[in-house]
Amino acid sequence: MAPGSGDGRRNGGEMVVAKQQQGKDCVCGFPVCACAGAAAVASAASSADMDRVEAAATTEGQIGAVNDESWVAVDLSSDDLSLDDGVAIEDRAVFRTEKIKGVLLHPYRVLIFVRLIAFTLFVIWRISHRNPDAQWLWVTSIAGEFWFGFSWLLDQLPKLNPINRVPDLAVLRQRFDRADGTSRLPGLDIFVLVNHPSHSRQLGPPASADNPLDFSMVDVRLPMLVYVSREKRPGFNHEKKAGAMNALTRCSAVLTNSPFILNLDCDHYINNSQALRAGICFMLGRDSDTVAFVQFPQRFEGVDPTDLYANHNRIFFDGTLRALDGMQGPIYVGTGCLFRRVTLYGFDPPRINVGGPCFPALGGMFAKTKYEKPGLEMTTSKAVVAKGKHGFLPLPKKSYGKSEAFVDSIPRASHPSPFDDAAVVTDEATIIEAVAVTTAAYEKKTGWGSSIGWVYGTVTEDVVTGYRMHIKGWRSRYCSIYPHAFIGTAPINLTERLYQVLRWSTGSLEIFFSKNNPLFGSTFLHPLQRVAYINITTYPFTALFLIFYTTVPALSFVTGHFIVQRPTTMFYVYLAIVLGTLLILAVLEVKWAGVTVFEWFRNGQFWMTASCSAYLAAVCQVLVKVVFRRDISFKLTSKQPAGDEKKDPYADLYVVRWTWLMVTPIIIIMVNIIGSAVAFAKVLDGEWTHWLKVAGGVFFNFWVLFHLYPFAKGLLGKHGKTPVVVLVWWAFTFVITAVLYINIPHIHGPGGGKHAGHVGGKHGGHGHHGGELYGWP
Numbered sequence: 001m002a003p004g005s006g007d008g009r010r011n012g013g014e015m016v017v018a019k020q021q022q023g024k025d026c027v028c029g030f031p032v033c034a035c036a037g038a039a040a041v042a043s044a045a046s047s048a049d050m051d052r053v054e055a056a057a058t059t060e061g062q063i064g065a066v067n068d069e070s071w072v073a074v075d076l077s078s079d080d081l082s083l084d085d086g087v088a089i090e091d092r093a094v095f096r097t098e099k100i101k102g103v104l105l106h107p108y109r110v111l112i113f114v115r116l117i118a119f120t121l122f123v124i125w126r127i128s129h130r131n132p133d134a135q136w137l138w139v140t141s142i143a144g145e146f147w148f149g150f151s152w153l154l155d156q157l158p159k160l161n162p163i164n165r166v167p168d169l170a171v172l173r174q175r176f177d178r179a180d181g182t183s184r185l186p187g188l189d190i191f192v193l194v195n196h197p198s199h200s201r202q203l204g205p206p207a208s209a210d211n212p213l214d215f216s217m218v219d220v221r222l223p224m225l226v227y228v229s230r231e232k233r234p235g236f237n238h239e240k241k242a243g244a245m246n247a248l249t250r251c252s253a254v255l256t257n258s259p260f261i262l263n264l265d266c267d268h269y270i271n272n273s274q275a276l277r278a279g280i281c282f283m284l285g286r287d288s289d290t291v292a293f294v295q296f297p298q299r300f301e302g303v304d305p306t307d308l309y310a311n312h313n314r315i316f317f318d319g320t321l322r323a324l325d326g327m328q329g330p331i332y333v334g335t336g337c338l339f340r341r342v343t344l345y346g347f348d349p350p351r352i353n354v355g356g357p358c359f360p361a362l363g364g365m366f367a368k369t370k371y372e373k374p375g376l377e378m379t380t381s382k383a384v385v386a387k388g389k390h391g392f393l394p395l396p397k398k399s400y401g402k403s404e405a406f407v408d409s410i411p412r413a414s415h416p417s418p419f420d421d422a423a424v425v426t427d428e429a430t431i432i433e434a435v436a437v438t439t440a441a442y443e444k445k446t447g448w449g450s451s452i453g454w455v456y457g458t459v460t461e462d463v464v465t466g467y468r469m470h471i472k473g474w475r476s477r478y479c480s481i482y483p484h485a486f487i488g489t490a491p492i493n494l495t496e497r498l499y500q501v502l503r504w505s506t507g508s509l510e511i512f513f514s515k516n517n518p519l520f521g522s523t524f525l526h527p528l529q530r531v532a533y534i535n536i537t538t539y540p541f542t543a544l545f546l547i548f549y550t551t552v553p554a555l556s557f558v559t560g561h562f563i564v565q566r567p568t569t570m571f572y573v574y575l576a577i578v579l580g581t582l583l584i585l586a587v588l589e590v591k592w593a594g595v596t597v598f599e600w601f602r603n604g605q606f607w608m609t610a611s612c613s614a615y616l617a618a619v620c621q622v623l624v625k626v627v628f629r630r631d632i633s634f635k636l637t638s639k640q641p642a643g644d645e646k647k648d649p650y651a652d653l654y655v656v657r658w659t660w661l662m663v664t665p666i667i668i669i670m671v672n673i674i675g676s677a678v679a680f681a682k683v684l685d686g687e688w689t690h691w692l693k694v695a696g697g698v699f700f701n702f703w704v705l706f707h708l709y710p711f712a713k714g715l716l717g718k719h720g721k722t723p724v725v726v727l728v729w730w731a732f733t734f735v736i737t738a739v740l741y742i743n744i745p746h747i748h749g750p751g752g753g754k755h756a757g758h759v760g761g762k763h764g765g766h767g768h769h770g771g772e773l774y775g776w777p
Contacts, residue, residue: 070592071098071164094171094285098164099326100592105161108588112156115581119149122574126564129571134561137552141563144545151542154535156585158528159319162592163326165477167281169274176284187258187419188276189341191248193241194266226255233440241334242454242461243443249344249453250401250437253409254430258341259416265335268488271299275485279338282477284416289350291329292343292474293466295321296336296481300490304653308710309497310606311490312599319593320532321478328529329476331536332466336486338479341413343469346394346452352473352524399447405433457514460507464516467533473524494714495657501610502661505540505618512537513626543615550612550668550704553697554675557682562697608707612668613661656715665711672701 073096099105123145131138176184204215230247232238239246245263252258260283262276272278279294297317321330392411393400400407436442443449449456455464466476479485491497511517518525518533525533556562564571590600624630679694 070100070104070594072101073098092168092171094168094175094281096166096168098166100162104588104592108585108592109160111581111585111588112160115578115585116153118574118577118581119152122571122578123149125568125571125574129565129568131561131563131565133565137561137563140548141552144548147542147545151535151539154531154538155320158327158532158535159323159589160528161326162323164322165282165325165479167278167479167481169277169281172277172281172284184418185277185280186260186416187256188260188262188280188338189252189256189258191245191252191261191263192266192268193244193248193263228434228438230438231440236440236444237456238440239449239456242449242456242465246443246448246453247438249341250403250406250442251434253341253413254403254405254434254437255426257409257413258419259413261339261341261344263335263337263339264486265488268335268486270485271487272481272483272485275481276338278481278485279479282479283338283340290473290475291477292340292349292469293332294338294477294479295330295332296338296479296485297321298333298336299484299487301487303490307599307602308653308714309491309494309609310599310602311497313603314595314599315593315603318480318595319589322480322593324529324532325476325478327532328470328526330478331532332462332469332476334462335488342410343474344453345400345410345413346447347414348394349473349475395447395451398445399452401437401442401446401448403433403437403442405430406437455516458507458510458516459503460511463507463536464511467511467516467518467521470529470533471522471525473522492652493655493657494711495659495661498610498614498659498661501614502617505610505615506621508537509540509618509622510625513622540615540618543611543619546608546611547616547664547668550608551671554672554701554704557675557679557694557697602710605707605710608704609665609711612665612708616664617661653714662711662715665708666715669705669708669712672704676701 100108123142126142126145172185178184204218205211206216207214228248228251230238230244237243249261252261260280262279264270270276275296279296282288282291282294298313300311303311321333324330393407397407400410446452453465454461455468458464470476491500518530518537521530521533553563586600587597590597676698679698683694
């Protein structure tokens with residue numbers, strides 16, 4: 001089945017539900033799919049890439065290796081058949097588990113420990129060396145340094161044991177494909193949300209010079225899809241995307257009731273016909289009955305070659321999410337996710353294993369109760385469902401609504417079984433029932449949006465929905481394959497990207513201030529998985545301290561009050577270790593994650609831009625919501641270019657669309673330019689003679705400007721060219737500030753500089769003496 005709405009947080013208006021395909025199965029092996037619709041647009045991967053992958057799948061059956069030089073297969077089971085070398089294909093697992101080679105993993109862990117110790121000693125030094133001339137500066141800076149260290153630890157700890165899993169399609173074919181070309185694989189429903197009605201005919205393009213075929217009278221809607229438009233009635237909150245997904249879950253249960261659900265945003269398409277098979281490997285493999293969902297990374301097209309605004313975000317997907325696979329699993333990011341249907345109905349996992357593959361001893365240590373339930377494994381016989389307090393349901397029957405047909409479908413979906421055409425019901429009574437479960441009033445006085453389905457009341461319904469599954473003890477998997485499984489569209493320009501990040505960061509903070517705060521989650525949550533969720537819900541707070549650190553050091557050149565009054569040798573030693581280990585850790589992480597150093601730098605640059613704009617705005621918005629109980633409204637992300645894509649596909653990238661989110665970064669840029677200019681002027685004017693002592697602060701200022709360079713380029717630059725105007729304005733502001741400071745005596749006061757030396761000497765001097773120049777901005 002398939003529904004569909006673009007941006008992960010758009011209003012889930014119209015929906016599309018994929019219907020069972022009649023006749024021959026698709027090449028992906030699933031009777032229910034959207035490959036036919038995606039084939040026409042799956043152009044991101046070249047034919048050579050596809051040929052190479054298909055050849056590899058034929059011989060080895062395994063796709064999606066990240067970096068073979070960094071990973072090695074590992075035995076994580078109790079049997080002797082987990083390592084694939086020399087094992088017959090019928091005895092191999094449907095996916096291979098790999099860990100980082102010791103030559104990378106051991107130094108990585110040691111450096112984390114070393115940096116933690118160095119940072120602790122650094123903070124102790126800072127606390128013991130007060131700045132009596134600026135006590136508030138000293139206290140605030142220590143608080144900021146403590147937060148930076150704490151947030152780094154939250155980000156780093158879940159990466160202690162990254163795991164990579166590679167699906168083995170040859171084994172899947174061997175076990176589930178029949179000789180007559182049919183398959184024993186279970187059915188799969190695909191949800192794709194759209195924000196416009198789809199009941200009318202959608203005609204294809206007419207013949208042209210580029211396309212000799214005339215499709216002007218052809219309805220291009222996929223024949224295997226069911227288009228669903230749910231009811232939106234005044235007085236009922238339709239709950240945007242989460243409400244649309246829940247309506248589709250009920251509708252699909254009545255029509256097809258496939259045990260697995262794949263959800264995609266409407267700006268995504270299937271780029272690899274083997275993606276569905278790759279994801280199902282993690283649902284049908286060894287010990288996979290406790291897997292709630294399989295998350296694919298988001299990949300984008302239409303991004304400029306330099307990825308100016310870090311749209312690809314591969315540090316997060318291929319670094320953070322892959323690392324979480326070694327714990328309880330990656331978080332749900334809203335699209336490209338394959339769900340086990342029963343997890344959306346409030347079912348508990350058949351057993352608790354929060355320790356993950358590398359820490360199995362934690363499987364019951366943190367659990368309130370230890371229990372076993374019938375597994376949710378693949379079965380060819382009639383499913384035997386566990387019966388509990390509420391019969392065959394995990395929650396009271398009324399929690400699911402008044403539809404008997406829907407409630408009766410729940411037990412049947414709890415056990416995956418081979419797809420059967422007879423299971424698809426399309427008679428008139430069934431269609432009427434499918435419409436009934438999508439009405440606006442159906443969810444009234446039910447558990448939908450709270451204990452069942454996608455969670456309501458938050459902008460980031462995806463993160464919360466996945467979190468609710470994890471605290472029950474469910475696990476998740478990360479599946480990265482090549483060619484990429486799904487490809488979507490990234491935001492066009494700086495303004496749209498900032499609004500997108502604003503929604504995400506606001507939603508994260510909403511979780512922190514809600515009952516879904518991971519600090520108070522169930523003990524079934526893996527300890528390091530909890531740390532990861534805490535990091536996800538608190539990272540916008542970094543803006544408060546980063547704003548301080550990107551402005552105060554520059555202003556210190558003007559005021560003469562520095563964060564560190566007199567740095568010693570040990571100060572520089574600790575600082576060098578803290579910064580050096582951070583860089584080495586980044587190099588190792590880049591190595592095992594399979595990303596480039598350039599992507600790492602670009603990610604850091606946009607982190608600075610987002611922290612100084614969207615994160616800060618998110619903190620303010622959420623505080624207003626918490627204090628004054630006001631709802632937060634958002635601008636939807638536009639991903640449709642307004643310019644002529646034939647002339648320049650990136651024409652809209654540098655279109656300046658003013659937003660108040662740009663104010664803070666602009667102020668920070670001006671402050672750092674002016675601060676550096678004042679320092680330069682004081683050295684030239686003789687007010688400060690030890691210019692080497694100022695070099696560190698000036699370097700830090702230029703480090704801030706370097707990170708905000710993509711932001712400045714987005715405001716004033718041109719695609720494909722170095723924005724000379726940016727550099728000219730920076731240089732112009734720098735020179736003018738320095739000249740004004742030197743030539744207007746009252747700016748630097750009567751006690752400083754060679755122009756006022758006698759005045760300073762006569763009255764005891766109010767200038768900056770040599771001792772103060774040891775300050776570290």
